[in-house]
Amino acid sequence: MVETELGEWRRSHYSKDLDASMEGSDVTIMGWISSIRGHGNITFLTLVDKMGAIQVVAKKGSSPDDLVQSISKLKEHSSIGLIGTVKTSEKAPNGIEISPKDLRIFSSVEKIPPFDPHAKTVKNIDTRLEIRAIDLRRNALQQVFKARSNVLKSIRQYFYDHNFTEINTPKMIATATEGGAALFPIFYYNKEAFLAQSPQLYKEQLTMSFEKVFEIAPIFRAEPSRTNRHLSEAISIDFEEAYVDYNDVMSRIEQIIKQTILTMQEFSKDNDDVEFTIPEISDTIPQYTYSDLLEKIQATGAKSQWGDDLYPAQLNKIGITGFYFIKDWPVGPKPFYVKVS
Structure with missing residues (x-):
């Protein structure tokens, strides 16, 4: 009878560790x-x-008969362990194959998922989400998660290399951080609380002791929008630094963006089957003043007035795309963020 428990078994090698030697x-x-x-x-x-x-x-003849029979009954996506002998084979994908001697079946599949694990795309999103753990076995999706992991590692390393201290701020708060309109209310025992929109106030306080801090963590915003710029839950990369001005902040952001793109380019070289486009960046990210851009937008016939927000569609229309900074905003629309100059 084939064992179904891990028991004393432990993996001795990953697939990439095996070779003809x-x-x-x-x-x-x-x-x-x-x-x-x-x-x-x-x-x-x-x-x-x-x-x-x-x-x-x-x-048969190389492996025990009962083992060959047990393996022949397995289905795709079953989770197993094998003890076997490494053999060279010109026909094998990596030049080697394993001749099994013992088998343990940790999870035997009864019904095969309704999509190919090698498929690049699967149209039925509901089916995918019902068995998301299996859906994520597809290489196209795994590359996204691996790339994301590499990017976060690279950004963290940037902050460590520049003497920032990593922090973890509360995500259940008593009052709004940036105004109450976009808060998710929750019950904290017998009191009302909210999911944090931002670690902003905590960061500012912590710079009084640590000078340079950063956090990579979830934020929550109750903004009913269908754009990819307004997710209800997202991972935010926040940093705060003492004894600098907004020019230093823009320089810091530019360095982080460039390091992120470099990380993605290196990842792409090592993984030639990536299916996402890596953005290009100029030697220096251009900076524009709010006044100059508003004037150009108004010249297109738009009804925008001083103090209005500037929208991507308007900026695209006047040729502002890719990475850019907009500075010297009016105080009125963004009093929490804008310092009077």
Whole structure:
């Protein structure tokens, strides 16, 4: 009977650790089955782990008969562990394959998901969300998560390299941070509280002791909007620095953006199957004053007045795209953010 518990088994190698120099060695591998097919007395399966994939070939005469039979009954997405021998094979995708000697089935699939794990796109979003954990096994989606992880790591490292202290501020607060219109109310025991919109006030206080602080954490904004600029929940990259002005802040932001793009370019070189576009950036991010842009927008016939917000569609119309800074805003619309000059 095939064991179904991990027991004393532990992975000895990831797929990427295996190569032809290990021929004849016994290894313990674990992962999920992305494909399986039988040809007479032989069953081929591809086992996927965090680092890649490896071919497993269960053949009568080379592996125990009961093991070959158990493997032949497995379905895609089943989670298993194998002890087997490394063998070289010119036909195998990586030049090697595993001849199994023992098997443990941690999770056996009864019904195969209604989409191909190798598919780049799946149209039915409801089906995907119902089994999101399986949907995320598709490489196209995994690349997004891995790229995001690399970017966050790079940004954190930037702050550490520039002597910032990482902080964690409360996400349940008693009063609004930036005005009450965009707050999610919650019950905190017998009192009303809110999900934090921003760590702004905490950052400002902490610079009095630490001078330079940063936080990468969720923010919550109850703004009913269908644009990708107004998510109800998002990850915000916040920093605060003492003894600087807004010019220094813009310089800091520019450095972070450039490092992020460089990180993405390096990720793309190592992963030639990425499906997202990496934005380009000029040597220096251009800066515009609010007054100059408003004048150009008004010249297009727009009814915008002094103090109105500037919208992406208006800016695109006058050729302002990509990365840019808008400075010297009027105090009225943004009193919380704008310092009188």
